[in-house]
Amino acid sequence: MIRHEPTLNIRHFAALAATVRHGSVTRAARAVNLTQPALTQAIARLEAELGCALFERGAAGMAATEPARLLAPRAEAAIEYIGSPRVTGTQVRAFLALARAGSYAGAAEATGLSAASLHRAVADLGVALGQRLVDRRGRSVLLTPAGLRRARGFGLAMAELRAGLAEVAGWQGKAAGRIVIGAMPLSRARWLPETLLRFVARHPGVDVAVVEGSHSELVGPLRDGEIDLMLGALRETATLEDLVQEPAFEDRPALVMRAGHPLADPAATLDGPALAAYPWVLPAGDTPLRHYWDTMMRAATGQAPPHVGIECGSVLTVRQLLVGSDALTLLSPAQLAVELDVGLLAARPTPQPVRRVIGVTHRAGWRPTAPQGAFIALLREVATEGFA
Known part of the structure; x- marks a missing residue:
């Protein structure tokens, strides 16, 4: 997923954060290695861009206004993620575009910058950091380990700055902000749509983007700051030390087949031989649902699960495969509610209860904006009302 990043002046935000922290132009300028006139000019330009005063100047020093207090913690976090005072906003934008596109040509198309400008910005970034960030592979590029770490840090820095600017806009009374949601299959059935309907009615000025995918497709963008939160089946926490998982409701998948x-x-016996007699269509082996199926089949047959000839995570594709064959699958009835209601498909409870926990996943230490917090509150509300 490529997001067009604005070019932000990192030094302007560093000047803001330092002035809030020290309350004095003199001490702040010394802290960020700028002259006092340069720091004062940086703050003035940021105020002009935001359309509000960030400080009240007086004999006692620089008193931060509410917008400055909202923005300063985000700026501090962003600067820490960037990790070097020598990095510029242009370099951050260029490197993120290259990291996400995988080639200079793709990055140029995404940003509107020339490939030569991107080459120069990325090369200058490597020199400033003293690190080799990319390896060329023909027309594409691969990030080095250092490049991967920097890309993640830069992505998180941009997420913090976007959040800070949205909070200032909210303080100004402007409808602003954006929420990017990573949605795994089950969340898209009823839980997420109902939450979206309520949210847009209460927050009409906030944009919402839904990115669909599997856990493996979404967890990287979540960690990189491209996605704010992820909805779907929760994973083993031992593998997610940098993420926080919040349970929302319990789902009980059923056996689904054609009518x-x-x-x-209902009189048909669902024992091991019966379940093993038909082909299965299931998601890939690294998903919780597949693990539940493995456990169910081992218990029912007393031996290793049968071979799965078709692995598929698309509910639409699975539906058509079921309608046209005697294949079986394991899915939540909510994901096929229409087909079950009209009698196109049939569902039966599993011979042994299968349960999976569905919830919200976000980065550890993530500080949601007010609209993001409101969206999470609505997710909880909708889950408790049974929209699952």
Whole structure:
């Protein structure tokens, strides 16, 4: 997922954060290695861009206004993520575009900058940091380990600055802000749509982007700051030390098949031989649902689960495969509610209860903006009302 990043002057935010922290132009200028006139000019330009005063100047020093107090913690966090005072906003934008596109041509298309400008900015960034950030592989580039760490840090820095600017805009009474949601399959059935309907009615000026994908496709962008929160089946916490998982509700997948299937008859026995007699369509082996199926089949048959000929995570594709064959799958009834209601498909409870926990995942230490916090509160509200 490529996001067009604005070019922000990192030094302006460093000047703001230092002045809030020290309350004095003299001490702040010394802290960020700027002259007093340069620091004063940086703050003035930032005030002009934001359209509000960030400080009240007086004999006692520089008193931060509310917008400055909102923005300063975000700026501090961003500067820490960037990790070097020598990095410029242009370099950050160029490197993030290259990291996400995987080539200078793709980055140029995403940003509107020339490939030569991007080359120069990335080369200058490597010199400023004293690190080799990319390796060329023909027309594409691969990030070095140092490049991967820097890309993640820069992405998180931009996420902090976007959040800070949104909070200032909110203080000014402007409808602003953006929430990017990573949605795994089950969350898209009822939980997320109902939450979105309520949220846009209460916060009409806030943009919401939904990025669909599997856990493996979404967890990287979440860690990189491209996605704010991820919805879906929770994972083993031992592998997610840098992420926080909040349970929302429990889902009980069922056996799903075409209407008229031999096992759709309530009188049909769902024992091991019956379940092993038909082909299965299931998600990949690294998903919780597949692990639950493995456990269920081992218990039912007393041996290793049968071979799965078709692995598929698309509910639309699975639906068509079920309708046109005697295949079975394991899915939440909520994901196929329409097909079940009209009698196109049939569902039966699993021979042994299968349960998975669905919830919200976000970065450890993430500080949501007011609209983001309101969205999470609505997710909790909708979950408790049974929209799952």
